[in-house]
Structures are given as C-alpha cells and as structure tokens.
Amino acid sequence: MKGFFITGTDTEVGKTCITAGLTFAFTQAGLRVAPIKPLAAGQEFVDGQWVNEDVQRLHAAQNIGMTADQVGPLQFRAACAPHIAAALEGRSIERAPLLAAIHASAALGELALVEGVGGFRVPLCEGWDTADLAVDLGLPVVLIVGLRLGCINHALLTAEAVRARGLRLVGWVANTVDAEMPHLTDNLTALGASLDAPCWGHVPRLESPTPAAVAAHLNLNHALLHSRAALSL
Ligand SMILES: Nc1ncnc2c1ncn2[C@@H]1O[C@H](COP(=O)(O)OP(=O)(O)OP(=O)(O)O)[C@@H](O)[C@H]1O
Ligand SMILES: C[C@H](N)[C@H](N)CCCCCC(=O)O
Numbered sequence: 710m711k712g713f714f715i716t717g718t719d720t721e722v723g724k725t726c727i728t729a730g731l732t733f734a735f736t737q738a739g740l741r742v743a744p745i746k747p748l749a750a751g752q753e754f755v756d757g758q759w760v761n762e763d764v765q766r767l768h769a770a771q772n773i774g775m776t777a778d779q780v781g782p783l784q785f786r787a788a789c790a791p792h793i794a795a796a797l798e799g800r801s802i803e804r805a806p807l808l809a810a811i812h813a814s815a816a817l818g819e820l821a822l823v824e825g826v827g828g829f830r831v832p833l834c835e836g837w838d839t840a841d842l843a844v845d846l847g848l849p850v851v852l853i854v855g856l857r858l859g860c861i862n863h864a865l866l867t868a869e870a871v872r873a874r875g876l877r878l879v880g881w882v883a884n885t886v887d888a889e890m891p892h893l894t895d896n897l898t899a900l901g902a903s904l905d906a907p908c909w910g911h912v913p914r915l916e917s918p919t920p921a922a923v924a925a926h927l928n929l930n931h932a933l934l935h936s937r938a939a940l941s942l
C-alpha cells in the first residue's frame with residue numbers, strides 16, 4: 710500500500726481536518742487519493758442513518774467515488790476509546806478483516822491517507838494497537854501536532870514511539886488548537902529543532918476549516934517528493 714498514516718499528539722488535534730486538507734492538496738496535484746478512517750467511534754443519527762463525522766468529512770474530501778463505508782469500514786456508536794465502544798455493542802475489533810477492508814479501500818486510489826484514532830498508541834484489541842496498525846500497513850507516518858501548551862512533550866513522545874516501531878516519521882503539521890497560545894513562534898522553533906522531520910505546514914485557526922482552506926497552508930513539496938518516489942510517478 711502506498712500512502713501515509715496520519716497520527717496526532719492526541720484526540721481532537723485536527724487529524725481529520727488535516728487529512729481532508731491533504732486529500733484536497735494531493736488531489737490537486739493530480740493523484741487519486743483514498744482517505745480512510747479505519748476505526749471511527751462516535752455516531753449521530755442523521756436523515757435516518759447512523760453517521761460518523763470524521764468519515765463524512767473525509768468522504769466529502771475525496772473525488773474517486775468511494776462510498777462512506779469504504780472510507781470508514783468499522784464504526785461504533787459511542788464516542789470513546791474504540792475497544793470500549795465496540796464492547797458496549799457486544800462487538801470486537803478483529804485485526805485480519807479490518808486490514809483486509811483497509812487494503813480494499815486503499816486499492817481504489819493510488820495514495821491512501823489512513824487516519825488513526827486519538828494518539829499513536831490507542832488499544833484496539835488484545836495485543837494490537839494503532840501503532841501496530843501502522844506497522845501492519847507499512848506506511849510512513851505524518852504527525853499532526855495540536856498547538857497548545859504541552860504539545861512539545863506529546864510530539865516528542867510520539868516521534869520516539871513511531872521510530873521505536875521501525876516506522877519513518879516523514880513529516881509533521883502544526884495545527885492551531887489554541888489560537889491564543891503564548892510564545893507560538895518559540896514553540897514552533899522547538900518542535901522544528903527536535904522532531905527531525907520536515908514540517909508540512911502550519912495551519913492557523915480557520916473560521917471555516919474546509920479541505921481547500923486547510924490545503925492553502927500545507928506545503929506538499931516534501932510529501933510529493935516522497936510519494937512520487939514511492940509511487941514511481
Ligand atoms: N485549524 C483549524 N481551524 C479551525 N477548526 C479546526 C482546525 N483544526 C481542527 N479544527 C476543528 O477542531 C475539531 C477537532 O478536529 P478534528 O476532528 O480534525 O480532530 P481529530 O484529531 O481528527 O479528532 P479525533 O481524535 O476525534 O479523530 C473539529 O471540529 C475541527 O473542525
Ligand atoms: C471519540 C474520539 N473523538 C476519538 N475518535 C477516540 C479517541 C480515543 C482515545 C483513547 C485514549 O487514548 O484514551
């Protein structure tokens with residue numbers, strides 16, 4: 710599978726927003742992009758069906774004709790850790806069928822953008838977590854850093870965990886969670902100096918964080934270099 714695994718310093722730091730922006734940007738660059746949210750916890754009943762917001766946003770960002778189920782193959786009602794959400798419904802998360810579903814969805818495009826769940830090490834089932842999922846998929850990792858006090862430590866812990874799994878951290882995106890964050894520039898400098906991976910962009914707090922608006926703040930030079938080489942484009 711060709712693509713990137715999108716992780717974050719935490720839940721609610723902008724992984725979906727940035728993945729939608731990356732989908733837009735790579736699509737503009739001429740690639741057929743398959744955004745995938747393999748596990749989605751938290752559904753609402755809208756127009757007669759249960760839907761997940763992440764899946765809807767990623768589904769809306771792609772233009773290769775994926776169905777919502779292909780974007781989000783495994784969805785749970787409760788907005789909590791996925792293994793807990795699954796247990797609440799008497800279900801379990803099974804590794805082999807989920808990997809098969811991700812591969813099938815990725816095959817619909819030429820570049821897969823796989824969004825994780827929460828931070829990098831969220832348990833999925835006995836002996837398998839989201840870091841293992843990234844390893845199973847063999848994808849290089851992009852880290853979304855939610856800019857707020859504490860993010861330097863979270864970013865460095867995540868980078869260490871990514872590398873400890875033998876995965877490559879190919880880039881990181883600074884996403885403005887706290888628009889009033891003091892010493893923003895100094896924080897960005899510290900992140901840049903210590904993450905040892907290229908920054909793909911700094912996304913400000915946007916009034917309307919549409920994929921196009923997010924993409925305007927992303928610089929895909931590093932990403933395209935990497936993906937064109939990986940894809941032989
Ligand atoms: N740069 C931004 N400007 C404005 N709003 C943003 C920005 N980034 C994220 N948001 C908003 O913050 C919320 C959390 O973002 P998002 O859903 O992308 O986080 P996440 O890391 O994917 O969360 P989860 O762990 O639930 O998957 C969303 O409502 C999103 O629209
Ligand atoms: C529901 C929420 N928005 C995410 N999709 C799930 C976050 C799981 C985090 C688990 C944890 O690390 O404690």
Ligand SMILES: [Mg+2]
Nearest residue numbers: 724725763824
């Ligand atoms: Mg998300």
